[in-house]
Amino acid sequence: MDGQEEKRRWKGPAKGVKAGKPGRSAGTHGDAATDFSIDDGARGIAPALGAGKRLKPSSRAWIERQLADPYVQKAQRDGYRSRAAYKFLEMDEEFRLITPETRLIDLGAAPGGWTQAAIRRGAREAAGVDLLPMIPIPGAALFLGDMLDPEIQAKLREALSGPPNLVVSDMAPNATGHARTDHLRIIALLEMAVEYATAELAPGGSFVGKVLQGGAEAGLLAALKRDFVAIRHFKPKASRSESAELYLVAQGFRGQR
Numbered sequence: 564m565d566g567q568e569e570k571r572r573w574k575g576p577a578k579g580v581k582a583g584k585p586g587r588s589a590g591t592h593g594d595a596a597t598d599f600s601i602d603d604g605a606r607g608i609a610p611a612l613g614a615g616k617r618l619k620p621s622s623r624a625w626i627e628r629q630l631a632d633p634y635v636q637k638a639q640r641d642g643y644r645s646r647a648a649y650k651f652l653e654m655d656e657e658f659r660l661i662t663p664e665t666r667l668i669d670l671g672a673a674p675g676g677w678t679q680a681a682i683r684r685g686a687r688e689a690a691g692v693d694l695l696p697m698i699p700i701p702g703a704a705l706f707l708g709d710m711l712d713p714e715i716q717a718k719l720r721e722a723l724s725g726p727p728n729l730v731v732s733d734m735a736p737n738a739t740g741h742a743r744t745d746h747l748r749i750i751a752l753l754e755m756a757v758e759y760a761t762a763e764l765a766p767g768g769s770f771v772g773k774v775l776q777g778g779a780e781a782g783l784l785a786a787l788k789r790d791f792v793a794i795r796h797f798k799p800k801a802s803r804s805e806s807a808e809l810y811l812v813a814q815g816f817r818g819q820r
């Protein structure tokens with residue numbers, strides 16, 4: 564399904580999902596400019612550079628970088644809501660994550676690029692959650708809330724016809740600008756996502772989570788090695804080279820212990 568078709572088919576917010584502008588603040592989360600809502604972004608930011616607009620130099624530089632970014636342009640052409648979609652597509656190429664049997668849970672899904680990509684690649688079912696509202700994506704059940712909230716977790720479970728065989732987390736906290744604090748927060752989100760995945764995944768399933776340079780902490784890595792057959796770190800080309808982010812891909816879940 565292409566972006567145009569999605570727009571045509573959108574008849575308003577899904578039940579239980581507040582409509583809102585997607586993901587402006589995705590650009591303010593963690594690795595700020597790596598993810599960015601096309602719907603709320605490139606189309607809307609270009610005029611801000613026009614004559615008479617007063618912008619802080621840092622804002623102007625950010626906008627100029629977004630406009631020059633080939634993945635932002637590609638995402639606009641392809642109808643993806645974020646350039647982040649291409650990171651997921653690269654990981655799918657490399658690790659064959661999506662099959663016609665895939666039941667996906669997307670943690671920190673807004674504005675929705677990864678979920679869109681998974682559905683286009685033929686995932687059977689998809690459910691996503693974010694602290695921020697998302698415009699509905701046909702074929703996916705999207706929830707507004709904290710992935711730690713037991714009620715949200717129950718809704719995610721109910722949205723699928725069986726246990727997920729793919730749990731992905733691109734979750735990132737609001738950046739504080741204090742590098743050590745941001746690092747600790749992102750590691751905490753990864754740990755939460757791993758705990759969630761190992762409680763929910765079907766045997767044989769896979770997990771993808773955002774980490775920072777240096778990879779997962781030793782303790783977490785040891786636990787993952789016990790729970791999964793294969794663990795790899797991966798830096799997609801679409802992830803900016805100056806960004807510390809990379810992804811941990813764990814495959815072959817050994818099942819609940």
Ligand SMILES: C[S@@+](CC[C@H](N)C(=O)[O-])C[C@H]1O[C@@H](n2cnc3c(N)ncnc32)[C@H](O)[C@@H]1O
Pocket residue numbers: 588589592598644645647648670671672673674675676677678692693694695708709710711733734735736752
């Ligand atoms: C980098 S963005 C995700 C981009 C997304 N993968 C895409 O392709 O469009 C990270 C998201 O994680 C979300 N997030 C952070 N903590 C969360 C939590 N505890 N529960 C749910 N979402 C969370 C943020 O609100 C933010 O939208």
